[in-house]
Amino acid sequence: MHSSGQLPVQSNRDSRPIKRHQTARKIVHRVRDSLTTRVSKLVCAIFLAFLLVVGLITFVLWLSLRPHRPRFHIHEFSVPEATNARVSFNVTIRNPNLSIGIYYDSMNGTVYYKDQKFAWKQLLFPFYQKPKNTTVVVDELSGSALTVNDQRWTELKKEFRAAGMVPLRLEITSNIRFKISTWQSKRHQAHANCDVSLGTDGVLLPTYIGKRCPVYFT
Numbered sequence: 001m002h003s004s005g006q007l008p009v010q011s012n013r014d015s016r017p018i019k020r021h022q023t024a025r026k027i028v029h030r031v032r033d034s035l036t037t038r039v040s041k042l043v044c045a046i047f048l049a050f051l052l053v054v055g056l057i058t059f060v061l062w063l064s065l066r067p068h069r070p071r072f073h074i075h076e077f078s079v080p081e082a083t084n085a086r087v088s089f090n091v092t093i094r095n096p097n098l099s100i101g102i103y104y105d106s107m108n109g110t111v112y113y114k115d116q117k118f119a120w121k122q123l124l125f126p127f128y129q130k131p132k133n134t135t136v137v138v139d140e141l142s143g144s145a146l147t148v149n150d151q152r153w154t155e156l157k158k159e160f161r162a163a164g165m166v167p168l169r170l171e172i173t174s175n176i177r178f179k180i181s182t183w184q185s186k187r188h189q190a191h192a193n194c195d196v197s198l199g200t201d202g203v204l205l206p207t208y209i210g211k212r213c214p215v216y217f218t
């Protein structure tokens, strides 16, 4: 038992220094390896975190800097029973942005009945709208703004009042530029479409008052 047990111990003893040496080297190697992987992992993590932070900042900047389109609301629209043919309306335009101004270089108002254009006019002069400002556009289309003759107008006026829910549409087209500090965007054409219906009195039905007009760009 003793001798048989001693032999392996002795042989163990002989190889121990080498083994120890090897193990120590291995350990050093492993430590070095794990150190380099750790360092590279750390560098990777730092880099990823940096990317994430940059991405977040960009996203937040984009969220807060991207221009919001102006908001159009219709408040009044009427075809009065008067001797002279006319259509009058009141639309408000709001610039919802905190620090973006809007230049309106030109603006046209067109009225459609069953998608047929019957009145058209250039609105306002070019103007600049400050951030968070609301511009009221009150105007009327009469005389040369109406593209129908007197006879047709008389018919139309009757039709507008007869059924109640007559499909009329006021389209306001504007060429706009956004202004952020000293930078100006290129020109965009914004189309706001206000659907309206008149009552028998020729005035905008209450359900349409204050309604938002969808806007699209071309």
Ligand SMILES: *[C@@H]1O[C@H](CO)[C@@H](O)[C@H](O)[C@H]1NC(C)=O
Pocket (backbone or CB within 6 Å): 075, 090, 091, 092, 136, 138
């Ligand atoms: C146009 O409508 C707005 C919003 O309701 C109102 O404040 C303004 O007084 C109206 N303007 C005219 C001239 O009716």
Ligand SMILES: *[C@@H]1O[C@H](CO)[C@@H](O)[C@H](O)[C@H]1NC(C)=O
Pocket (backbone or CB within 6 Å): 130, 132, 133, 134
């Ligand atoms: C919008 O701007 C005009 C002209 O700069 C100013 O007179 C008006 O008070 C402003 N309106 C609002 C609601 O800030």
Ligand SMILES: *[C@@H]1O[C@H](CO)[C@@H](O)[C@H](O)[C@H]1NC(C)=O
Pocket (backbone or CB within 6 Å): 106, 107, 108, 122, 173, 174, 175
């Ligand atoms: C308004 O109409 C005039 C004349 O047809 C045109 O020159 C101008 O480009 C139009 N503006 C918009 C914004 O549609």
Ligand SMILES: CC(=O)N[C@H]1CO[C@H](CO)[C@@H](O)[C@@H]1O
Pocket (backbone or CB within 6 Å): 063, 064, 065, 066, 067, 068, 096, 097, 098, 099, 100, 131
């Ligand atoms: C730059 C700027 O003013 N952006 C604003 C545009 O409008 C929206 C809505 O009011 C704001 O959230 C933005 O900060």
